[in-house]
Amino acid sequence: MTEAAPERESTGDDALVEVRNLRKYYDDGGGLLDRVLGREATSVKAVDGVSFDVREGETLGLVGESGCGKSTTGETLLRLREATDGTVAFDGENVFDLDDESMSSFRRRAQIVFQDPFSSLDPRMTVGAIVAEGMRIHGLPKSDPTVATAAELTVEDGVDRTVEVSVADDLDRVVEAEEGVARVPVSVRKREADEEGGYEATVDSHADLLDATVEEREADLHVEVTVTGSDGAIRKKRAGDLLERVGLSADQVDRYPHEYSGGQRQRVGIARALALDPEFIVLDEPVSALDVSVQAQVLNLLDDLQDDFGLTYLFIAHDLSVVRHICDRVAVMYLGKVAELGPTDQIFENPDHPYTEALLESVPRAEVGEQGRRVSTLAGDVPSPRNPPSGCRFRTRCPKVIPPEDVEIDQDAFREVMNLREEVEAGNLDPDEVRETEPAAYRKEAVPGIAGENAGVVDEALEAVADGDFETAAETLRDRFETVCETTPPDDAPDADGEVVACHLHD
C-alpha cells in the first residue's frame, strides 16, 4: 500500500458524505505486458487514497482527465464496488459496515445517474417500469393501499356528490390530494335489479386507483371510498408523476427507451434516481453524451430538482466548463488522487495546483476575445495507474516541477532534464543513436537550456547510455537532479476548511 494521508476529523457538521483515504484497486490479472513478460500482475490503482466531504445541499464537482478514477470514486463510495481500503460515512454511518436494514435504507437515500443514457436503460422495459423498478425492489409503497383512505357521507339515491377523501401521507402524490384531502366525485345509483335493493357507486377520478363500496345503514347510505389500486398501479402513477417532474409526459409511461432522444432518456434516468426520494445523487457525467443544445436544459433541470427536493450532488465531469456553473466546490483528481479541492470560483480564478492550471489552460475558450489565445494542452500522457510515479503523481508532466535547492537551473530546462531522466529510467533511449550523435550533441538537442556543471552531468549520463549502461546513467542524473516532487508525496488531506492543494509549492 502506498502513502496514507493522515486521518483528519470531519471538516464540518454539515457533511453528508465523508470520504477518508478511499482506495480502490482493480486486480484484473495484470496488463498485457505483464502477461507477455510473465511478470507478477500489478493491480490498477484506480483510486489511491482520496479524502473529501460532500456537504449537505451542495454540489461538489469531481473533475479530471479520462481514467483518473472519477467514476470509480463515485461507484465505490456508493458501495456499488467493493473498496480496497478507507471509509465512507453517510450521515455519520460507515457505509462499508452497515447491517442489511441500514444498507437497504442507504440504497434508497443515495442514488446514481449514469453517463450514457443509451446503455443505462433496459431497452426491454417501459420507461414507467424503469422508473418504478427501485420502488418495486424496495417494496414501496409500504402502506396497504386498500386501507389508505376512507370517507363517509350520507347520500340519497341517485344523487351525484363529491366526497372528501383523506389520504395517507405517502399516497398524497398518487391522488394529488392537497394537505392529505382529495375531492373525489362519486355517483351513486340504486341497483334496480338487485332484489335486496342494493346500491352501486362509481368513482370518476383516478378510477384506476380508487373504488367505492356502498352499504346501507338504516335509512341512509354509507359510502366508503378506498384506494384499491394495486401496488403496481400506484407505482405506475408515481412513475408518471416523476416523468412529468423531469419534463416528460406522464402519458408516456408505457413507451420504451428507444422511442426517446438522448436528452429525454437522461431525464428518464434522473426520474429513476428520484423515485426513492433520495438525499444524495452521484451524477456521473450526466450531460457528456448529450448534444450541447440539450446539456443546458438537463443542467437546469438538475438545478431545479436540487432546490425542490433538497438534494446533495457529487457531479462527475471531465469538462470543466460544465462544472463551473453548477458546482459550489470542485475537487480536481489526477491519477487516483485529489490534487486540489476548493470553492468553484477559487479553482477557476485562482488555482493553486499546476495540474488545475494546466487543465484550465486546455479548456477551449468561448469568449471571442480569448479565441485566438494559444491553448497550451497538457504535455505527455497520463502515466499508468498500475505503476504511478512516486511522490507527486503529476511530477512527470508538471511544468513547475521543483529543482533541487542547490542546483541553479531554469524552470523549462529542469522540465527537459526530468523528461530525459524518465526516458533513461525507462530504458527508452537508443544507445547507438546517442553514440553516433555524440553525447554532448545529443544533450544540446534534448536539453538545450542547460550549461556548465548541469550540462557536464547530463553528458556523463549520456556517455553511460552510449555504453548501454542505463543504470549508471539513471543514477548519475538522480544524484544531481533528484527533486522533492519525486521523493515525498504532497499532503492531500483536506485542511480545516475542507480545502486541498496537494503540491510542494504550496507547503
Ligand SMILES: Nc1ncnc2c1ncn2[C@@H]1O[C@H](COP(=O)(O)OP(=O)(O)OP(=O)(O)O)[C@@H](O)[C@H]1O
Ligand atoms: N473494472 C475494471 N477493471 C480494471 N481496471 C478498471 C476497471 N474500471 C476502471 N478501470 C481503470 O481504472 C482507472 C480509473 O477508471 P475510471 O473509469 O474510474 O476513471 P474516470 O476518471 O471516471 O475516467 P472516464 O471519464 O474515462 O470514465 C482507469 O485506468 C481504468 O482503466
